[in-house]
Amino acid sequence: MNEFTINLRRVMLLEGTLEHGGSATCPLRRPETIVDAHIQVENDDRDHHLQVRFGPFTGSITLRRGDSTKYMSLRDFLQDVANGRTESGQQIQRAIALMEALDYVSQVLPEGLHAYITPTTDEHRPFGTVVTNDQGEVYATAYGSCKTALAEAVRTKLGQIPVGRGEHP
Structure with a gap:
């Protein structure tokens, strides 16, 4: 549960x-x-x-x-x-899911990049993100079915090696 x-x-x-x-x-x-x-x-x-x-x-x-x-x-x-x-509770659930997605995506970003999360109308990929630098230049956009998939999509778009795939610290 x-x-x-x-x-x-x-x-x-x-x-x-x-x-x-x-x-x-x-x-x-x-x-x-x-x-x-x-x-x-x-x-x-x-x-x-x-x-x-x-x-x-x-x-x-x-x-x-x-x-x-x-x-x-x-x-x-x-x-x-x-x-x-409840109706307001459904809005809270969506807001919490977006906050959690932002936390996940932010963890995979290099220093100086920032993520902005938005809901989408695609029921299979309800999360979207835009990644920018401090000057507002777009570095990546991605969509995901959940917070983990969204973070992995951002990692891939930025050319980073996915976590747990044999990389060395």
């Missing part, structure tokens, strides 16, 4: 923020990355009104103050948004 998760114990640590209002940050994890959920809580006599932000994407939920299951509901909501099971 490769989904973002948050344990209920971590969500229970938000009790003070839920009861008194304010803001908190809560990490969601999956094996290769961690994303912080920035939570803003406003209360009224009956409800907790939460705005959650994952990078540039937001979601909101209203929880009843007296509901004994509100922490489980909050955990489920955070996981749903982070894992793309």
Whole structure:
């Protein structure tokens, strides 16, 4: 399973923020990355009104103050948004995939080159990149089916030897 998760114990640590209002940050994890959920809580006599932000994407939920299951509901909501099971969550998933692709491609670039990642409309190669130098001159463009394939395509276009093919340090 490769989904973002948050344990209920971590969500229970938000009790003070839920009861008194304010803001908190809560990490969601999956094996290769961690994303912080920035939570803003406003209360009224009956409800907790939460705005959650994952990078540039937001979601909101209203929880009843007296509901004994509100922490489980909050955990489920955070996981749903982070894992793309809501409209804003799908945007977050795409943004995270692009950030991870940028990290992978950047690792294969020689000093002085920079990658710019973009989504494509090709479902078989959803990642695209342009590699430039500090002056903005294009050194390579590539497409890939995943972050690893994209990094390998860039490496090939730049004439580098692929990792794990017998090269010596």
